[in-house]
Amino acid sequence: MGSRFLDNRGLEPPDPMIRTLEALEGMAPGEVLVIHNDRVPVYLLPQLADAGAEYQVEELPDGSARVRITKGA
């Protein structure tokens, strides 16, 4: 299963959230989306859980965050 990458850095809220959810909508269950945001997207994470997606957050030394999202069934 391949993965996709979205660089959301430099975008103002709510654009990172919308880009991420839009991208997820077009993906198949099990596919992986990795996003790179300026910060941990705290308003996105509960919505990912609601959508049945699994995620893993990695905070980077510069304060930005990468989130690996696996789309649920």
Next chain:
Amino acid sequence: MLPRAGAKGAPPALPIAALLAGAAALLAGAGWLAFAPRALLGAVNAPSLVGLTHVFTLGFVGLVFAGTLQQLPAVMLVTDLAWPRLGLVALPLLLAGAGSVVAGFAAGFAPLPLALGGAVVSLAWLLLLAQLVATALRRWPKDAAGQALVASVAFLALTVVLGFALAGARSAPGVAAALGYPVRLHLTTGMFGAFLLGIAGAGQKLLGMFALAKGTAQWRLRLLGLLVALALLAEALAAFARLPLGPRPQLLLAAAAALQLLEVRAILRVRLRRRLEPPIRRYVLAHAFLPAAGLLALAGLPAAAAAAFLVGFVGLAVSGMLVKILSFLTWTARFAGGAGVSAGAPLLRDLFRGELEPVTTWALAGGAASLSATLALRQPALAPLAAGLLLLGSASQLAQAVHVVVAALRPVRSAAPPPAAALATTEEAGG
């Protein structure tokens, strides 16, 4: 374990406690009104009505704003909150000061609690303003919403300081001689500078996030902020320099309110999420009270117009966002570990009791409408109706807020081992 909500911001308990205290303050105010509904039929500057107004503004709206400021700036300004534990000092000061101010009004403009409470609330809001400015200085907002948020908190602090000056003018002739009684400036700065601008700025981001709307224009919010600032400058010149400006400030404020209506309409037109969640529908419904307040003002009914603006527009908008923000805050603080969502965690929507949302919305909306009608028509029969509906709506709102927190705090099943997959990408799809 990131990203717990408080990892680089305020401890999550701070905003959560402030939001709950704000909801409790509204219930307390509604309970007071239900106990003495005839307060609505007396003079608008009578101690009980002024006290009730400050339960609403300093207690409900002030505490919700203050709690939100412990979390939202980091999201809106995309940086870490400065002095993340400052709220441990500022929020108790705000609560104690607001209580003292309200007690001062309730006791018939008692000078000591008013002066003491005014000083404490002013200090609390100046601390919160300093925290927000220090946060913004880390990454100064280029967008209109971030700038509006900073400006609105500055106006809120100014409103409170003006209120403190008013309390001083009541008891010290020297203060009165120097400043006069800038009541109108105090009201206008609070209603439009703090509340309208704050709701417009935070609302552009929050409504955009919750309705999934992108690409809204910046010019409306910038122009709205400019109109509010010009109107308040004109009001200040009228208050302190005695300049005869006629209705110009009010026209500027009416134009600013109209821009907020257009802004919400524009956001909703480009949203991806067609069916809005109940708290967001309450936020949108709040805007119906803006034209109603304008019409009441045009009809020469300023008290009814102020009630429609404050309880209808501000009250419903703040109530909608309170419930929504509280659910995100508690869920994220409790379940959103760095390795993923905790096993057994409820869904965000499971934190809500669905049956309470329409009760909150329609009781608060009906309460605001009947409150305005009571003040406009001076009908004694309407006062208990207004008080009863507001009591019902605020009780329902508090029950929902408590349920959200309790549901998030319930024990969950034992955590599953975290996913071990490393971050790896094989295909670039965005830039």
